[in-house]
Amino acid sequence: MNKDDLHKETHFEAYITRKLAMLAASGWQVSNDNTGFDPNSALYMQDFIAYQEAIAPDKIEKMKKNMGANWQKNLELSLVRSLENYGTVMTLREGFQMAGYQTITCSGHYPDDPRLPKLRENYDKNILRVMRQVYYQTAGRKSLDLVFFINGIPVATAEVKTELTQKVQDAIVEYQNERKPIEPGTNRKNYLLMYKRGAVVHFAISEDEIWMCTDLSPKQPKFLPFNKGTKDGHAGNPPMQEGDTEYPTGYLWNDICRKDSWLRIFHNFVFEEVEKKEDLTGRIREVRTQIFPRFHQWDSVTRCIDDVKQNGVGQRYLIEHSPGAGKTETITWLSHELMRLMEPNGERKFSSVIVVTDRVSLDTNIKATIKQLKKTVGLIEMIGGDETEKKQGSKNTQLAKALHDKREIIVVTIQTFPFAMEAIGNDPSLHGANFAVLIDEAHSSQEGQFSGKMKAALKYASKKSKVKTSEEDATNEEAINAFFLQMQESKVMPDNVSFFAFTATPKADTMTLFGRPGTKLDKDGNPIPESFHKYPMRQAIEEGYILDVLLGYMPYRTAYRLKEDVVPENVVDERAAIRTIAHWQSMHPTNVMSKAEFIVEHFVKNVAKLLDGQAKAMVVTFSRASVIRYKYAIDAYLKAHPQYDKDKIEKQLQFTVPGEPLVAFSRKVKGEDAIMPEDTHIVDEFTYLKENPFAYIKRDFEYTEDNMNNIGYQKIETAFDKPESRMLIVANKFQTGFNQKKLCAMYIDKPIANDIEIVQTYSRLNRTFPGKDRVFIVDFVNDPDKVVKAFQHYDKGAKMEKAQDLNFIYDLKRTLDDAGIYTASDFESYKKVKYRSMTDVDETRRDSYRTKIYAAVSVPADRWNSALRAQQNAYNMWLSVRDKAKQTGDNDAEQQAETQLKNIQDELDKLMDFRKKLKKYCTAYDYISQIVDLGDPDLEVFRSFAKLLSKKLDGISVDEIDISSLVLSDYKIAAVTTPVPDPNDEPTLKPMTAGGKGHSNRKESLRAIVARINEIWGSEVSPVTGARTINAIADYVAADDVARVQIQNTTNSKEAIIADGRMESIIRLAAIALKNNEFGDLADRIINDPQAWYPLAEIIYDLVDKNKRIDMPDLMKLMSEGNGKD
Secondary structure (H helix, E strand, O other): OOHHHHOOOOHHHHHHHHHHHHHOOOOOOEEEOOOOEEEOOOEEEHHHHHHHHHOHHHHHHHHHHEEEEEHHHHHHHHHHHHHHHHHHHHHHHHOEEEEEEEEEOOOOOOOOOOOOHHHHHHHHHOOEEEHHHEEEEOOOOOOOEEEEEEEOEEEEEEEEEEOOOOOHHHHHHHHHHOOOEOOOOOOOOOHHHHHOOOEEEEEEEOOEEEEOOOOOOOOOOOOOEEEOOOOHHHHHHHHOOOOOOOOOOOOOHHHHHHHHHHHHHHHHHHHEEEEEEEOOOOOOEEEEEEEEEOOOHHHHHHHHHHHHHHHHHOOEEEEEEEOOOOHHHHHHHHHHHHHOOOOOOOOOOOOOOEEOOOOOHHHHHHHHHHHHHHOOOOEEEEEEEEOOEEEOOOEEEHHHHHOOOOEEEEEEEEOOOOHHHHHHHHHHHHHHOOOOOOEEOOOOOOOOOHHHHHHHHHHHHHHHHHHOOOOOEEEEHHHHHHHHHHHHHOOOOOOOEEEEEEEOOOOHHHHHHHHHEEEEEEEOEEEEOOOOOOOOHHHHHEEEEEOHHHHEEEEHHHHHHHHHHHHOOOOOOOOOOOOOEOOOOOOOOOHHHHHHHHHHHHHHHHOOOOHOOOOEEEEEEEOOOHHHHHHHHHHHHHHHOOHHHHHHHHHHHHHHHHOOOOEEOOOOHHHHHOHHHHHHHHHOOOOOOOHHHHHHHHOEEEEEEHHHHOOOOOOHHHHHHHOOOOOEEEEEEOOOOOOOOOEEEEEOOOOOOOOOHHHHHHHHHEEEEOOOOOOOEEOOOHHHHHHHHHHHHHOOOOOOOOOOOOOHHHHHHHHHOOOOOOOHHHHHHHHHHHHHHHHHHHOOOOOOHHHHHOOOOOHHHHOOOOOHHHHHHHHHHHHHHHHHHHHHOOOHHHHHHHHHHHHHHHHHHHHHHHHHHHHHHHHHHHHHHOOOOOHHHHHHHHHHHHHHHHHHHHOOOHHOHHHHHHHHHOOOOOOEEEOOOOOOOOOOOOOOOOOOOOOOOOHHHHHHHHHHHHHHHHHOOOOHHHHHHHHHHHHHHHHHHHHHHHHHOOOOOOHHHHOOOOHHHHHHHHHHOOOOOOOHHHHHHHHHHHHHHHHHHHHHHHHHHHOOOOOHHHHHHHHOOOOOOO
């Protein structure tokens, strides 16, 4: 097989359809055109009628007799009505009612019970069809490459691309831009593409990759990867090797489309998920999503079922699936499939399927999903009830009854699970019955709430291993392992139970208990156990299901070292970038107050504005007493800084600060444990403190999370999920099994002992949320090398983002500038839109600005896309020239074509490299700007420009981008409400120009200005020279759009703006610009004298705020009169 032969899509289409037709006993039929397809019904009725004639000839004859010539039309209308009302999947599964003809069966699934020949006949008679070049529009001539039918009902479509000419991404873009369920402009429905009513899934296929989508109705439909993953754990598929006889995506037509697999997916897998979801603007809405299994989900369930069929009951299966793998759906599907397995005599292979979980979400999803897959009342027994209904009586009694009644699926908690195992082993009425046990370990901590049997097992395991296992800190996995170890040692491990254990990071004991002997040997020559099925963390990251948290990992010691590489504060390099360590240098590594200061500052600068002001942070401490200290320290820092005190900030800007943190820890702690001798000196060290915050800790008081959190009867998880809760301080809690999708930052002040705990703790940040594309981890204590090695056990591609040389950002920007994709005019236009948006988002918190600012990068995005299409078209043209030259033996033309193809490929590589470098710039800037204040506002603006352009080039919908954080990235102000004036404070300076009026007359204002100039530079400096310098700096600051918007926005206070730091950077940049002219001496003093900064900032603020300048003629007149000084 020669890949070059398939460079045309039509050849690849033909190859796929040919492979489908070749499947043994597949039942697939091929249509090389769309003859017989009706776009107005999206049906191929010939197959539907043929299927009815094969399985129900009596009904067809009755229709012909009763309806005459209209029987086919009436049948079609009834089918269409069912598709409109119930959707494709339910119509295929359940059929539809037709008056006088009972149920019209639309497809036959493989029968669970082999004693039912009629069901087997319905299955055997199914007609599978693939049709090429289907014109799907009800008014128009657009076509799809492939459409797949079951008995004339469409279930899938496909756009096919070949890697030599176009990528799978081009097929995705074609779907997103061209394949619309409702045609833009005419509003005509294209029934083949309608959600639920038309095809269930839409595939973008190339030789190398497959992506899928189940809903084309959004403005930017979302496609998900449907790939196997590479052998080394990355996304995609194993690349073709020399001698391979099949393409990397051959699993679609060889495995997925195999008749039994294909029908089973639509009968037993696909379901509609209904969720209440929150979008970036905080709106809660009902979202319906048709779930088609991802490849690893289908593969793991299929392999488990095949193994049970082959090897029988009593086996153990370790399913090692990364977070983000969709374990909830996989467990649900596997439960359903195991429940359906039957013996030749019609008895169920498993009397009951027992699911062990402590996740309410899993309970709920199993119940909702299986209700769609199998219409049987009372199929699932939730021991103890569920979130909507609590059951009376002891859980043990409920469990015993459910086992005796052979309830198909029984959901139990880890506390109840030992009683299930005891009943299976000891209850005579259950002897001879088989069971399947699915364990959702989830690593969640039980906070000492294990049952007596689990506690005994933990003590047994601790004694045996000689490693102390704290009952309080033990996880589900440790408890279950201990329980099984005890059973194993006691020789009571049942052989009539198949165990399926799901985990993302299996411990060694878990691997030993549930793993299968692998091909590798240990030092004693014994097979090393391995997982039965694996979906690696790196693949989940690269496929976009979870975030790579190590990209945001910042070890304290790494950041602290950077100060040695940074130019001192009073020296400016040739790039005019002021580079200063942001808080890291002065922070004492063991001082809680110092860390609290850093945490608040870091949160406000980097985290607060993310996710439309909903981003959250967690502080991980090493003890309950540490939680108390952190709580008091953070509260004290917030109260000592009015710009961070939520009670003093305008309501519309309260999202910019963390607010009062919640705490989470188990049991209780005495106040005296949280008090330290050195606390008495805290005020001396931190001058902003008026009193010692730790003095308020009550020595004899027993602190609990209940009396420290003002949340009433809410669970902490519920309270923390609310918009007003932004920060959570924890000790030995919520480090595992806690999924808060809006968690964007973690501050680690706890030495973490083992690899699994490291991965589990840091991975709390990896859950995705609309717009969430970066996280922050600041680690005060752990060795970064140890952290990376811990992740590498489960993520082969794990690596920590390194702090680049600071020049890297400038060099990378210059490379991007030189690529010719955007112009200076494009960037300036973007800046203007961005600054206008800053006002919109601040004043109204509306999201109308989102589309406008995303559209502001459309011009360069179109330029890039046009260049890409031009190069692709040229490639196709020269490919045809080369092929023709080969056929005719024209060597010169062939050589010319080869040269052109190489040049075009180089240009394509440059375009792809530009897109990569955009992302790299954003990543590098985000990482380094935590540590170093670059002091260049345009770099920050360019970062938002680059981020949006990168998203635009990737075809990401505006709804999935955290645009508000980009708009507000420069807007680092928290407006403070007007305080009660201190009678000892001096009045605010109000400089005026000629004709203006202030609170004092003109001469008094000018005298105040002269006094302020003396304060800035000393009395030896000429007030006239000082005033001219101030006016020049004011012009520079006013020219900066961000600074001007901040100052002139009436919701911002002067104190907050001056304290923010941005204005200082602008003034310093202005001073740098003045160094080479007559104001050079005064500019040097501004840069080098910290005492000059604040009085200068105040006067610059007033001038820019009123859009005025110091009136030089009046000042010179005043000086000539000798009135400049009191």
